[in-house]
Amino acid sequence: EVQLVESGGDLVQPGGSLRLSCAASGFTFSNTWMHWVRQAPGKGLMWVSHINSDGSTTTYADSVKGRFTISRDNAKNTVYLQMNSLSAEDTGVYYCTGDQHYSNYYWGQGTLLTVSS
Amino acid sequence: QSALTQPPSASGSPGQSVTISCTGTSSDVGGYNYVSWYQQHPGKAPKVMISEVSNRPSGVPDRFSGSKSDNTASLTVSGLQAEDEAYYYCSSYAGSNTWVFGGGTKLTVL
Numbered sequence: 001e002v003q004l005v006e007s008g009g010d011l012v013q014p015g016g017s018l019r020l021s022c023a024a025s026g027f028t029f030s031n032t033w034m035h036w037v038r039q040a041p042g043k044g045l046m047w048v049s050h051i052n053s054d055g056s057t058t059t060y061a062d063s064v065k066g067r068f069t070i071s072r073d074n075a076k077n078t079v080y081l082q083m084n085s086l087s088a089e090d091t092g093v094y095y096c097t098g099d100q101h102y103s104n105y106y107w108g109q110g111t112l113l114t115v116s117s
Numbered sequence: 118q119s120a121l122t123q124p125p126s127a128s129g130s131p132g133q134s135v136t137i138s139c140t141g142t143s144s145d146v147g148g149y150n151y152v153s154w155y156q157q158h159p160g161k162a163p164k165v166m167i168s169e170v171s172n173r174p175s176g177v178p179d180r181f182s183g184s185k186s187d188n189t190a191s192l193t194v195s196g197l198q199a200e201d202e203a204y205y206y207c208s209s210y211a212g213s214n215t216w217v218f219g220g221g222t223k224l225t226v227l
Contacts, residue, residue, distance in 0.1 A: 035216070044120075044221040045155070045163065045206050050214050059214040095162060102210045103153035103168035110162055 002026035002106045004096045009111030012086050016115070020081040022096030022108055030054075030074040033099035036081045039110075040092040048094070049081065063089070086115045121146065121207055121219035128225040129197045137222045139190040139207030145217055147188035151210035154183055154192045157221075158203045166205075167192060194224070202226040 008020040020036070036048040049070040050059045058070050069082040079096060091114050098106035122140040129135035139146065139154075146152055152170045155163040165174055167183035170190065180195045190209070194201055207219040 037218075044204075045157075045208075045218045047208070047216040047218055050216070052214075057214060061215070101153075101168045101172070102149075102151035102216075103165055104155070104163070104208065105165050105168070105174065107162040107164065 002098070004098065004106055004108030006094065006096050006108045006111035009094065009113050011114045011116065013117050014087055014115055016086050017082070017084045018086065018113060020083070020094055020096075020111055020113070022079045022081075024077045024079070024096075024098065024106075027098060027106065029077040029098075034070075034072060034079045035097045035099060035104055036070060036079075037095045037097055037104060038090075038092045038113075039095070040089075043092070050099075051079065083113070086113075088115050091115045119217070121209060121217055123205075123207060123219040123222045125220070126223045126225065128227055129194075130227045131197050131199065133197050134193060134195045135197060135224065136191050136193045137205055137207075137224065139192070139209075139219050141188050141190075141209055141217070143188060145209040145211040146185065146190050148212065149210045150185070152183065152185055152190040153208045154181075154190075155206045155208065156201075156203045157206065163206065197226050199226050 003025045051070045067085045072079045093110040095110045096108040097104035154167040157163040170185045171183040
């Protein structure tokens with residue numbers, strides 16, 4: 001059974017930093033591209049970041065470029081999202097997803113980030 | 118990275134068919150056959166319903182189908198059932214390892 005379990009969500013002050021983690025199982029993680037997708041409260045989905053299977057290629061949405069860093073540890077079957085210079089606009093549920101066929105095939109349950117003073 | 122355009126709402130009676138559109142540009146929807154559709158029930162994680170424009174993952178009912186013409190993709194739900202009531206999001210590969218989602222459509226089963 002495919003499982004993605006996100007963790008690390010928290011209440012953070014504006015300007016702060018946080019690292020999210022996502023532990024994967026049930027599929028060949030080291031061969032799978034991974035993404036982070038976020039959903040602001042009551043809003044739609046927004047693609048945040050992608051990392052290829054060996055971590056050599058990373059891409060970001062314009063709104064997080066320069067502030068967020070995606071990485072992965074294939075030995076631990078885990079993908080990370082380091083988030084710096086956080087603002088209220090970054091508030092939302094962050095989903096870790098596994099890519100198949102350029103689609104977000106596998107989804108975690110999400111972890112909530114709240115940026116507020 | 119502009120969001121794809123979806124109607125905010127759609128509706129149909131049980132047993133009917135409904136089609137949800139997703140309009141992008143030649144840089145995303147029109148440029149690649151990598152359009153996917155997701156179903157999200159309130160408080161739940163999204164679930165992929167269609168990938169690569171028209172492919173149904175294992176376990177997705179064949180009542181769900183996808184298509185694309187030029188810069189517009191479509192999701193059709195046939196034989197509507199009560200459990201189909203949910204939000205639906207389209208997404209497209211947009212080149213250079215970037216992706217874009219639509220704003221979402223709330224499907225109501227009357």
